[in-house]
Amino acid sequence: MSEEGGREALKLWRVWRTTRQMCRDRGYEIMDNEIDVSLDEFKHHYCESNGYPDRKRMAFTLRPSDAMMAKYTDPPTPRHPEPGPPAIGTVFVEFNGDETVGIKQLRTFAHYIDEQHHYTGIFIAAGKISPSALKIIPTVLPAILEVFKEDELLVNITMHELVPKHVLLSKEEKAKLLERYRLKESQLPRIQTTDPVAKYLGLRRGQVVKIIRKSETAGRYASYRWAI
Numbered sequence: 001m002s003e004e005g006g007r008e009a010l011k012l013w014r015v016w017r018t019t020r021q022m023c024r025d026r027g028y029e030i031m032d033n034e035i036d037v038s039l040d041e042f043k044h045h046y047c048e049s050n051g052y053p054d055r056k057r058m059a060f061t062l063r064p065s066d067a068m069m070a071k072y073t074d075p076p077t078p079r080h081p082e083p084g085p086p087a088i089g090t091v092f093v094e095f096n097g098d099e100t101v102g103i104k105q106l107r108t109f110a111h112y113i114d115e116q117h118h119y120t121g122i123f124i125a126a127g128k129i130s131p132s133a134l135k136i137i138p139t140v141l142p143a144i145l146e147v148f149k150e151d152e153l154l155v156n157i158t159m160h161e162l163v164p165k166h167v168l169l170s171k172e173e174k175a176k177l178l179e180r181y182r183l184k185e186s187q188l189p190r191i192q193t194t195d196p197v198a199k200y201l202g203l204r205r206g207q208v209v210k211i212i213r214k215s216e217t218a219g220r221y222a223s224y225r226w227a228i
Contacts, residue, residue: 005051011154012053012095013042018153019093019124020060025158026202027068028091055095055126061118064088075172089119095150099127106133106147110140120144120202124153146202157196164213166197169224174208177224191225203227 020035037045046057064072064086072088074080092113098105106123113121121143129147137145157163169177178185185208191198193205203209207227215221 002051005047009043009047009051009053010039011150012046012055012058013037013039014155015124015150015153016042016046016058016095018156019122019148021156022153022200023062023091023093025200027065027071028062029065030062055097058095059093061090061092063090071168071170073171075170075175090117091120091122092116092118093122093124095124095126097126101125101127101129101147102133103130103136106136106140106145110136110143110145113140113143113145118143120146122146122148124148124150126150144202144204146199148199152196152199158200163197164211166201167210167212168201168203169208169210177208185226188224188226190228193227198227 017035017037020030024030024035042053043051047053069086069088072086074083076083094109096105096109101123109121109123123145125147126149129149134147137147158166174185177183185206188208191203191209193199193203198209201209205227209225209227211223211225212220213223
């Protein structure tokens with residue numbers, strides 16, 4: 001194995017592991033032993049004989065857990081006693097090694113997501129992403145398309161001691177929160193969907209996240225943010 005191949009394998013192992021942690025933290029079904037893979041195991045499964053990782057083999061698909069589906073399901077109301085289907089489904093994660101990502105790559109990815117009936121696609125790019133490529137993301141509905149650069153996933157930012165715990169509220173929990181404090185959602189403090197933690201959790205516009213911080217006097221306290 002070349003020294004350069006070894007460095008590339010180490011980097012991709014870290015990115016791959018963080019990506020799987022991210023999916024677990026969102027609520028997708030994945031076992032801990034599918035995340036806690038050693039570097040040697042990663043090389044065995046995903047690297048070529050020359051030591052370089054094969055990004056195509058790193059792709060994976062996951063299903064949402066029952067708890068995740070519950071969070072994305074509208075609560076029953078007198079007018080609609082039977083809730084509709086959850087606004088979530090399978091996720092497909094692709095690792096792309098192109099030096100530059102343009103419209104063509106994202107359109108091809110979006111087409112595959114639609115063709116395979118995945119609800120969400122996560123595209124992880126090794127190279128630069130052109131501004132024109134990013135502009136097409138809102139046009140690929142109904143699928144949800146998310147784009148990350150590998151460098152964004154080298155470390156899991158939610159594990160940093162200065163980052164408080166963020167918990168997505170279900171639609172029912174959000175409704176109860178607003179009712180309890182007699183608020184409109186627009187009266188809550190806001191969090192941008194481009195915020196690193198919001199992006200990690202895949203927050204959508206209109207969702208509310210509970211942020212739990214440590215306090216020397218109160219132990220822990222919670223605040224809430226509305227995603228915009």
